[in-house]
Amino acid sequence: MIRAGIFGATGYTGFELVQILNRHPSVTIAFATSESYAGQTLDMIFPTAPAIELVRSEDAPLDSADTVFLCLPHAAAAATAVRALNAGLRVIDLSADFRLKDVETYNAWYGVAHPAPKLLNEAVYGLTEIARDQLPTARLVACPGCYPTSVLLAVKPILEAGLATGTIIADSKSGVSGAGRAPKQHTHFVEASNNFSPYNIGRKHRHLPEIEQVMHWFDPDAPDLIFSPHLLPVPRGILSTVYIPVGAVDEATLRDLYTPYDTEPFIHVLPAGQLATLAHVVHTNHCVMALTKVNGMLIVTSAIDNLLKGAAGQAVQNMNVMFGLDETTELL
Amino acid sequence: MIRAGIFGATGYTGFELVQILNRHPSVTIAFATSESYAGQTLDMIFPTAPAIELVRSEDAPLDSADTVFLCLPHAAAAATAVRALNAGLRVIDLSADFRLKDVETYNAWYGVAHPAPKLLNEAVYGLTEIARDQLPTARLVACPGCYPTSVLLAVKPILEAGLATGTIIADSKSGVSGAGRAPKQHTHFVEASNNFSPYNIGRKHRHLPEIEQVMHWFDPDAPDLIFSPHLLPVPRGILSTVYIPVGAVDEATLRDLYTPYDTEPFIHVLPAGQLATLAHVVHTNHCVMALTKVNGMLIVTSAIDNLLKGAAGQAVQNMNVMFGLDETTELL
Amino acid sequence: MIRAGIFGATGYTGFELVQILNRHPSVTIAFATSESYAGQTLDMIFPTAPAIELVRSEDAPLDSADTVFLCLPHAAAAATAVRALNAGLRVIDLSADFRLKDVETYNAWYGVAHPAPKLLNEAVYGLTEIARDQLPTARLVACPGCYPTSVLLAVKPILEAGLATGTIIADSKSGVSGAGRAPKQHTHFVEASNNFSPYNIGRKHRHLPEIEQVMHWFDPDAPDLIFSPHLLPVPRGILSTVYIPVGAVDEATLRDLYTPYDTEPFIHVLPAGQLATLAHVVHTNHCVMALTKVNGMLIVTSAIDNLLKGAAGQAVQNMNVMFGLDETTELL
């Protein structure tokens, strides 16, 4: 049995993770932390949850675990990762702390000095579909952001084929859980319901450098990205409508580039004429995508559940590969 | 023209009020206050709103107004009311401060010593349909709570006829704007959407003593009330399902008691076989109700918009009567 | 392995059932029927669903199955049950056809002559918590309605103790999936969102005779029920606020009557001061309830997911017991 500790178990991502790991046949939950609810058990907060004791982060018994999941704010995650690695644990980080390879980029976009820059190189960027070879030996895995997961899976085949001929636009729409559990004005039910609002569009959102970094892994000559996130009045799910200039290449040729996804357990490319929707994916670890070619542009609609394939689900997918389990365990 | 000042113009109720008064043909807005947004104009916060300057409450130019509306927290409202009355203004209070006649009851339920107990007797309880005679000469009007409005209009005819034979149950459901604009955990979109939750049920909600006080005006021998509020995943609207034990009296006789409402501009009693819904009333100042008699029980379903007939709309309805205007001005 | 056939696999209940059974370690899906989608596979309709072939009901290969689940309209279900029983299968019916023991009551409320009245006596009423002894040998199980499940679990301890002293009121609120998948005017998104509407209140809903039948099993002198269903703007979940007159008995004594539920895997009685909410139960097979005593009345708030504990989940719970499996298999 894998003994797993969870840091930050009472946020939206952490709570999803607890539920998956609690049912996982090869995992026991070693501990779960929560600053706000320390001293209580999880079922006191949510009656149908398991009766797991919640401890303060500083009291987490690291020696009782083989691996830890970090559902913590950036900077706090890196500090905890160092502590866990020093204790000999394998770390699966769901924060932004180890996604970017370039420390200056991190410092500029996150407004803090990175607490552990020496680890950036070692960290494996855990988009499972591209990280499978590195995960079995990884000590530190940086799970991708939710928006990046939806966009990167959409553009990967085209970029790897070197077919993108100009600026790519990702017009993305996310459910409100992406904004976290701490209440804010714009996540108030009265403000978010019946509403739809763009934010940080253009090149202002912190997921932009993360997406462009990986785009360059796919294609060193990858074009720039314009990234337009919007807030949807739904609790969960992301749908990205991605516009990739590809010139005269025909749709059949482009579609062929996506056939490697046929063997992926969590990626579904829809037949021509169908489009991806949030309903296809919420409460699952799947990514559903669809392809439409028109006027020199490939439009990829790509949908995931931001809390699962975009966070807790992909983290467990990574853990499964790291520990030699069937990658789909407890995720189908 | 009536010169009206609005205290607390950027909460949900205050903002509704601004919009109604801004269109009202007999009103000019003298000033509007907001602690959070003082120094800005309303259209800077909400682009299609009028460009009204927002000032701090303490800077409100009372001498520029004939009347003030108070959309303030309890206790703060009473203090402001005193200030305005002393300046010779007429006060329309939307808080709970002047609804209860008994100061001990107020102190016990609201957990503070009432700031101006001597005014309690003078204050007119502004359920417009029962206050019309007093409003033209009133200096101080206490607009009813949202739940009380929906329940009291439902039970009034039966209580006045002395026909209620036992404990009345009001099972009420309110939209999230009733919880105010300040963000809280339970008003977070992710917590409130797809959810439905009872709170303070039984005899614990602050609107209970207010409702029972007026029930006793209708019938000195009125029975007790069991009041069960629930939070609905909608931004606005209240529907109360009220169970009144009435014994063997038949439905036609009971229905006759509601015929005085036929001349009310804002009350609609539906024909037999129909039921009230939120959709009938949201974004209107109407109260729609329906009657069903079964097994010795009259069930009244009663719907209002909590921000209009339950707050800002009824406040303007009261103002219209206070100042000798057509009661329905700008409300139909 | 249990070979299970599903009649009506593309409605909301049938689709939930397919998903549970597809993951169930002791079940293989023998066939699935759909009149509208026959000839297609389920993943053609919903891309992340299993690729199960859909056949017309009349083409269902009964001899390939050990048991069948019926997610069919009433009357159609009974006819199919007869066919399956004659083929030697065990039948788990999710329709209303075998819930009522009295054929006249059925005929009156459902407006058709019952197609198989001789089976009514044999059918086991599958509220699992009261049916466990009968299920292992049952040939025909009638799964309870969604509203009845939420109400009956709430009133059972009080009725069995003979403590209900007068008419019980169940003010129930259900998500829109309870109205079925066929589009109707009142289930249109624009009509149902931002709305809340009572329907068939009093003693008019078809679930009333079902609930009262079982109330009389609990207590031959059970009082009448007033039942007020309302449509909530959520896709799934039922919360019933149940008012049971109990006189002077104190809350501690009443609460003791619910302690047998402590050993139930799917029933959670909350500590004093907490209340049940939809969020506690949606996407689970749990029933969460809470007790509040006030003014001679016990108020039980009782929440379930209408598609799981109120339908597909309870059906599988019944199957687990019928076939000697752990009752909670694939349901926790």
Next chain:
Amino acid sequence: MIRAGIFGATGYTGFELVQILNRHPSVTIAFATSESYAGQTLDMIFPTAPAIELVRSEDAPLDSADTVFLCLPHAAAAATAVRALNAGLRVIDLSADFRLKDVETYNAWYGVAHPAPKLLNEAVYGLTEIARDQLPTARLVACPGCYPTSVLLAVKPILEAGLATGTIIADSKSGVSGAGRAPKQHTHFVEASNNFSPYNIGRKHRHLPEIEQVMHWFDPDAPDLIFSPHLLPVPRGILSTVYIPVGAVDEATLRDLYTPYDTEPFIHVLPAGQLATLAHVVHTNHCVMALTKVNGMLIVTSAIDNLLKGAAGQAVQNMNVMFGLDETTELL
């Protein structure tokens, strides 16, 4: 007083229109038609609506009206327009029938032979902001589609300046009322809530030729449009995120092109750094837009209420101009 007849008064657009016209100080409603509800009055269907009698379309007393509004399906609208014009009335059509100037384009996209092609030339395309000079003398006005209104107002200044250098992308998101009131599978509450779905993306939606036609009026060399509509889980509102390639022109220069909108009563261009949202515009006749320049691309976010500025509101705005009234009457 203008005597106005309304064809199709019980759909979403028609009902909005009735409510505006009923309050309009210079209008009396001459008649209202509804095939489904003929013989009833509007308040029998919706209790707080005015008690207007509903007649069948063929029974509409044309001689009692000065103008008619057509909220009818395409083709049916054109036939009714002919009838009304022959009776000497002025026609304000909210259908698609007179928006396109080219009859072949109409026939191809709408799949029917146009019933009155000779009128196409005469019809004034009623985007009020560009039609003001023609409206006072117009006999026949074709109100624009909802999506076109949101997109055309966004691109007009750039196209008129001849600055668009390549394919424009309009990624548009609409509330469910845009799909009409007749219930369909995809407008079922359970399918549409918690969901978000693209449809007819690329160059497949019927509003594409309408938008491109007007784009060419703005700029004979206008580029092509890629148009991606999506269904939002809200009842009303459209937000279009429009990507216009403009090369190196700086944001200040581009912003200057939008200053003519400063005098428009219903168009609000937000200051730099702000973005348009649905909440800004729902239940109003306003269009709120915002400009963001990045990487050679101007991103315009443009929001309207699809039932108001996108339909009934703009129709009344046109009527106000046609009849010499203040353009904003009953619309602010």
